[in-house]
Amino acid sequence: MLSLPNLASDLGAVWLTFKLATVTTLILLLIGTPIAWWLARTRSWWKGPVGAVVALPIVLPPTVIGFYLLLVMGPNGPVGQFTQWAGIGLLPFTFWGLVVASVFYSMPFVVQPIQNAFEAIGERPLEAAATLRASPLDAFFSVALPLARPGFLTATILGFAHTVGEFGVVLMIGGNIPGATRVVSVQIYDHVEALEYGQAHWLAGAMMAFSFLVLLALYTLTGKRRP
Amino acid sequence: MRRLFIPLLFAACAAHADEVQVAVAANFTAPARRVAAAFEKHSGHKVQLSFGGTGKFYAQIKNGAPFDVLLAADDETPARLEQEGAAVAGSRFTYATGRLVLWSAKPGYVDDKGAVLKQGNFKHLAIANPKLAPYGAAAVEVLAALKLVDTVRPRFVQAENIAQAHQFVATGNAELGFVALSQVMQDGRLGAGSAWVVPANLHKAIRQDAVLLDKGKGKPAAEAWLGFLKSDKANAVITSFGYEV
Numbered sequence: 001m002l003s004l005p006n007l008a009s010d011l012g013a014v015w016l017t018f019k020l021a022t023v024t025t026l027i028l029l030l031i032g033t034p035i036a037w038w039l040a041r042t043r044s045w046w047k048g049p050v051g052a053v054v055a056l057p058i059v060l061p062p063t064v065i066g067f068y069l070l071l072v073m074g075p076n077g078p079v080g081q082f083t084q085w086a087g088i089g090l091l092p093f094t095f096w097g098l099v100v101a102s103v104f105y106s107m108p109f110v111v112q113p114i115q116n117a118f119e120a121i122g123e124r125p126l127e128a129a130a131t132l133r134a135s136p137l138d139a140f141f142s143v144a145l146p147l148a149r150p151g152f153l154t155a156t157i158l159g160f161a162h163t164v165g166e167f168g169v170v171l172m173i174g175g176n177i178p179g180a181t182r183v184v185s186v187q188i189y190d191h192v193e194a195l196e197y198g199q200a201h202w203l204a205g206a207m208m209a210f211s212f213l214v215l216l217a218l219y220t221l222t223g224k225r226r227p
Numbered sequence: 228m229r230r231l232f233i234p235l236l237f238a239a240c241a242a243h244a245d246e247v248q249v250a251v252a253a254n255f256t257a258p259a260r261r262v263a264a265a266f267e268k269h270s271g272h273k274v275q276l277s278f279g280g281t282g283k284f285y286a287q288i289k290n291g292a293p294f295d296v297l298l299a300a301d302d303e304t305p306a307r308l309e310q311e312g313a314a315v316a317g318s319r320f321t322y323a324t325g326r327l328v329l330w331s332a333k334p335g336y337v338d339d340k341g342a343v344l345k346q347g348n349f350k351h352l353a354i355a356n357p358k359l360a361p362y363g364a365a366a367v368e369v370l371a372a373l374k375l376v377d378t379v380r381p382r383f384v385q386a387e388n389i390a391q392a393h394q395f396v397a398t399g400n401a402e403l404g405f406v407a408l409s410q411v412m413q414d415g416r417l418g419a420g421s422a423w424v425v426p427a428n429l430h431k432a433i434r435q436d437a438v439l440l441d442k443g444k445g446k447p448a449a450e451a452w453l454g455f456l457k458s459d460k461a462n463a464v465i466t467s468f469g470y471e472v
Contacts, residue, residue, distance in 0.1 A: 093384045
């Protein structure tokens with residue numbers, strides 16, 4: 001049953017997946033942190049709608065997200081017309097197209113843990129910082145961020161792992177291009193569809209082990225921090 | 228109450244026995260619906276159609292999926308199922324032969340000789356994954372016959388099946404692509420955009436075979452469905468969608 005793995009193309013897919021998940025997680029930490037901060041502290045009426053938009057990918061099937069991304073980023077969609085105007089060309093079938101899709105798709109897994117961590121800090125440490133004449137920016141970087149570290153850890157791990165596990169959206173906007181959009185989940189799907197079950201086992205088994213270890217690390221690390 | 232109930236129960240069972248579950252290759256979706264409607268009217272049996280990739284159906288059938296009949300996108304999968312004892316020996320036949328078309332959603336983009344492939348000022352050419360889909364394999368054969376595989380390959384975007392290849396082109400994300408004639412033909416004419424119907428001698432014939440599966444053995448509705456699929460009435464529908472029979 002177990003034939004040797006198809007090294008060149010399988011490793012290419014593994015490397016691409018790693019790259020996609022890393023870039024996506026970094027971008028999400030950068031743009032997700034201010035969103036989470038705002039969501040945690042605002043009393044604006046917009047909190048509900050913005051929170052709902054961030055959480056959408058949790059409930060929407062990937063077919064819906066992929067289908068709309070294909071239309072929105074296509075030549076007749078608003079994003080597609082903008083990227084063409086900006087001289088970038090069209091995003092579907094490119095690595096950066098996958099990054100944009102993954103940022104949207106994995107956003108709740110990064111924003112929500114950070115938001116929860118910010119909310120758990122409460123007003124008092126920030127008020128204390130203010131009485132010590134810390135500017136709001138200073139208070140954010142030297143009080144809020146360190147206190148929210150467990151939330152950032154969870155967000156980083158979940159954002160990365162969720163992007164690695166992405167399949168439906170990539171299938172719909174990726175075009176299965178080696179080195180650009182053929183990630184591990186798509187490669188496994190191809191092996192299974194082509195009845196190359198032995199090849200599929202290598203990658204699928206590795207994904208199982210990876211996902212288990214990531215979640216194990218997450219629960220062990222965050223579990224220890226609770227009193 | 229009981230007097231009413233028992234005949235009702237009977238009727239429900241009878242209706243169930245007269246139902247045929249058919250797994251249909253994605254490219255045959257539209258004609259299958261049309262043929263099924265005619266069959267239901269003609270025979271009184273019910274048809275349940277499921278659409279999808281042939282490779283996926285193979286795995287499902289081998290793992291106990293409740294299909295009576297498979298209308299595959301190729302001729303290898305039905306033969307394989309028959310060899311492995313999952314289908315009834317001798318029940319195979321070609322219900323349609325597919326035609327390949329180079330298609331663009333833009334009118335006037337594809338000329339009627341396919342010269343656009345040589346000019347090559349396009350970024351993306353959509354094809355179905357040649358490893359998985361017969362239409363994708365045929366597309367690569369055509370490009371090989373035209374000696375264009377190597378120049379065009381970097382611009383391939385591969386879809387998991389022919390339905391998705393069509394979607395890539397229809398949304399304009401790929402300027403053009405190889406799809407099934409059946410997908411772009413409406414009532415015997417090209418529905419939208421521009422197309423080159425690829426000469427059949429540029430690739431191996433895309434023979435799509437039907438086979439009676441083990442679950443459908445001895446089911447009157449399943450046998451009637453296969454019989455109807457060979458009838459002139461069904462053939463007229465199938466050819467109107469751009470297949471040959």
